[in-house]
Amino acid sequence: MAWSDWWRRYWLHGLLLGIVVAECATAWVLHQSDEELRGALERGTPFQQAFAVHVLSRRDDPQPPDEEVTRRMLASPSVLVREMTVTKNFRLDREDMGQSKYLESLEDPSERVRCEILRFSGKGVRLTPEKLRRFYATLEDR
């Protein structure tokens, strides 16, 4: 078969295969080992810390959430990281390592509302349209 015939028949296969290879290469480049993630827990930005907990608590040998890590994340200057730490599915609150106390200590009413909605919505408590509006209203308040 002539080269032009091959090209006409299989260029689309080649393109798709190239995309598949590129996707795998990207995943390989972005891959972080357990050691790298633990390093991010120690030295990363608040978000990198949160991401590290997110992945480490789900991997092959899940790292038990460390109370010190939880405490540091709850003290993070990033509101997002603090909110993330109290959510039900973040795998840090299996044995409630300070999240309840953190919620009690919150003086900012808008952050308290958001954290409570995020913490309880994933546990069978209904996330009603009204609650959703309250959640976003607290963002507008800030």
Add this chain to the structure above:
Amino acid sequence: MEDSTRVRSFPLVYLGLVAAGVLIRLLFLLLAGELEPYADENFYLYHGLCMERFSLYQGGVAYLWPPGYPFFLAVFLRLFQGEAVFAAKLCQVLLAGVVGWTLLLFANRLFSRRAAFVAGVVWAVYLPFIGFTHYLWPEMLCLAVSLPAFYLLFTWWMDSERGVPGNGRLLAAGLLFGVALLIKEVLLYFSLVIAVLILWRHRRFSWRGGLSHVALFLLSVIVVVLPWSLRNYEVYGRVAPVGITLGANCYQGVVRPYACFDYPRIDYTELWDEESWVYRRFIVQPPGWPAERVHAPNMCDESTANVKLAMGLTMEHPWWFARSRIKRLANWLAPWSFFVRHHGLGRYHGLLNEAPVRDVLVVLCLLQTAAIIALSVPGFLLSLRQPMGRALLGWLLLYGLATALLVGMSRHRMVVEPFLIVLSAGFVTGAGRPWRGRRLAVGVVAAYWIVLVLLWSINQPEMSTFLDRVWHS
């Protein structure tokens, strides 16, 4: 050229039907008002909220749903914030138009314009579909993507048979199919069935051409799904192509004591006494049955362990497994839907929940579902003549049936329900006497109707209990 001509000159009346269907759905969305999310709707919304707020998909505790629907909700939460739920439902109403239009095209290609018209009318007023446009379940979004994928695949088959070149439609079908998998993973293994069907279709021409097309289809599916699979590998350290739900479904369908999510909040001990025939044959588990879920720190391992547990129990008690699947089949084929369930649970308020309107809607919904379940099989056996149509729909129906045998509920019928409407429309508009000279097929249809009545009678106690709640809510 006949098929292409039929599609090109599709009259405006069909567009009108689709528009009417969309308007009816919009009316129901407005009448339903702000429905409080129920069961999984809460979790989808919660995952969407977390995705929008943290840019991370946290996944559940015992399962990982595909990310498509939470992402869909996250986009609306980002854009519309507190009004996102209504905006997302409005989008579902519009996307339902895609479902309606594709369904009409299918009926036109497989049968006739008359069948397309009937299918369009049925779709426009089909209450189970109308319900899913104002619920927060991913079914409508999945249908809006998967049906066009099937249609593109089907037309590619038809046209390539006539020698029309071009792989664009096959590529588009694969890409859309990949997107559908990211919304609901139930069709994951059907991509392999499609691959086999493509090879089967090429058996008369060339195997090399068949393999080339199979590769193109699978590559186009993989291109869409792979980034998410790689993300799962990064997060869990395991291979999970789309989601991690099989273990949870094995637990629900085999390990735990019987429960059907179509009839929630029912006390089954009051429904059947221990001496009743249905209870002894189809419900009760053998003595000493382990009803506990296996727990493991890694969700993939937990899922695998629960699959193994269910498989082990099945191998140990194959006869019980076979008998218990009859009840699952009865649930799947019951003339039931979430629209009726929502009424039984008292989810609707206002006009939709006022006695005459509610009663008419519920009865209509039951009749609609019963009719398409009863008429689709004769439509397939007696009216559908197109060979590729028979192959695609036949395998899809068998696949839907096979997956339903695990958990078995009306929601799991949604993937094939548009095709049930098309087949029913084909049957009722069938020209001449399609049964003439086809004794075997007629016999199978008669047997199907008898089995259907028996299966419905098995489900009668649950349905009656729930309907009592509808009438007295």
